[in-house]
Amino acid sequence: xxxxxxxxxxxxxxxxxxxxxxxxxxxxxxxxxxxxxxxxxxxxxxxxxxxxxxxxxxxxxxxxxxxxxxxxxxxxxxxxxxxxxxxxxxxxxxxxxxxxxxxxxxxxxxxx
Amino acid sequence: xxxxxxxxxxxxxxxxxxxxxxxxxxxxxxxxxxxxxxxxxxxxxxxxxxxxxxxxxxxxxxxxxxxxxxxxxxxxxxxxxxxxxxxxxxxxxxxxxxxxxxxxxxxxxxxxx
Numbered sequence: 001x002x003x004x005x006x007x008x009x010x011x012x013x014x015x016x017x018x019x020x021x022x023x024x025x026x027x028x029x030x031x032x033x034x035x036x037x038x039x040x041x042x043x044x045x046x047x048x049x050x051x052x053x054x055x056x057x058x059x060x061x062x063x064x065x066x067x068x069x070x071x072x073x074x075x076x077x078x079x080x081x082x083x084x085x086x087x088x089x090x091x092x093x094x095x096x097x098x099x100x101x102x103x104x105x106x107x108x109x110x111x112x
Numbered sequence: 113x114x115x116x117x118x119x120x121x122x123x124x125x126x127x128x129x130x131x132x133x134x135x136x137x138x139x140x141x142x143x144x145x146x147x148x149x150x151x152x153x154x155x156x157x158x159x160x161x162x163x164x165x166x167x168x169x170x171x172x173x174x175x176x177x178x179x180x181x182x183x184x185x186x187x188x189x190x191x192x193x194x195x196x197x198x199x200x201x202x203x204x205x206x207x208x209x210x211x212x213x214x215x216x217x218x219x220x221x222x223x224x225x
Contacts, residue, residue, distance in 0.1 A: 034212035043116075043202045043216025044155065087154060093212050102147075102154035 004088045009107040018075045020106050022088030025069050030092040033064060033071045036102070038085045044102070047086075048073070075108075083110045113138050116217035118203050124223045125193040133188040133220050135203030143206045144186040145170070145214070146178065148199040155202060161186055193224045 005023040012018045024033070032051050036044035048055055050062040050071070061074040075082055087105040119134045137144065145160035157170030161180040175197060177189040186205075190197060200221050204214040 032212060041219070043204070043219055044214075045216070046213045049212055089212055091212070102156075104152075104154050 004090055004103050006086075006088055006103065006106045008104065009109070011109050011111060012078055013111050014079055015077050018078050018082070018108060018110075020073045020075075020086055020088075020108065021070055022073070022090075023070045024088070024090040027068050027090055028092065031068075031090050032092065033062065033068075034089045035060070035062065035073045036087045036089070038087065038105070044087060078108075078110045080110050080112060082108065084108060115139065116203055116205055116215050118201075118217035118220050120220060121218065122221050124225065125190070126225055127193060127195060129193050131190050131193070133190070133201055133203075133222075135186045135188065135217060136184050137186075137203075137205040137215070138184065139205065139207075139215070140183060141205035141215070142183070142208050143214075144180065145204050146176070146186070146188045147202045147204065148172065148197075149202060149219075150199050158188065158201075190222075195224045198222060198224045 032049055034049040035047045037047050038044040048057055048060050048062045050064055052064050055062045063072045085105040085107050087102045116137045125131060142163050146158040147155040148158055149155045156172045158172055158176050159167055159170055159178040161167045164180050164183050167178050167180055180186050200219045202219045203217040206214045
C-alpha cells in the first residue's frame, strides 16, 4: 500500500467544517483512497471511498486533486459525536489484500 | 443481520496458554480478516481469507493460525500466548476482495500475563 501521512491530531468546535488531509505521494494508478472512523473501544467504520475528483455521501465528502497525491476528508458541521480517530488508506485491494495497514490516523477532538 | 460478531469480549491468558478467538458474520461476505490494535496505534493485519478454504498471511502473522471452513466463520488461534500479544483484536469482513469497505466486529480485548 502507498505510504500515507496524516496529522496526528486536530481540534475543532461544534458546527464547524473539518478538513483532514492525507498525503500519499506514491499512489499507484489502480489505487483507491478510503477513509475510516474509529470511536474508542469500537472497530473502525467505513466512511467514504474515492478514486478521483469528488465523492460525497450522507456523512462526508472526499476531495482528490488531479495528481491524486493527496486527499481531503471533509466533515460538515461537526458535533461532539464526531470526536474519533480518522484513518486514511490507499491501495488496490484486489492486489494488496494482504497489506492492509491503517497507519496511526488523525485524532479529531470536537469541543463545545 | 447481526453483522460481525466476536467472542469473547475480554480474555486474560497466562504466558504459554493457547486459545481461539471466534469471529462470525451473517452477511455472506467472501473476504474476512483479523487485525490487532495496540494502544495508541493503528490496526495491523494478521491473517485474511478471500473465501472458504483459502487463507493467507498479513503483516504480522507470527504466533497466530487461522482456518476458514465455512463462509460465516473465521477463528483466530493463538498457539502459545506471549505478553507481546496483549492487544485488541478485530475481525472484519467485506463483500469481496475488491473493496476496502470492511465491516468490523466489536473487538476482543486480550491480556497476556
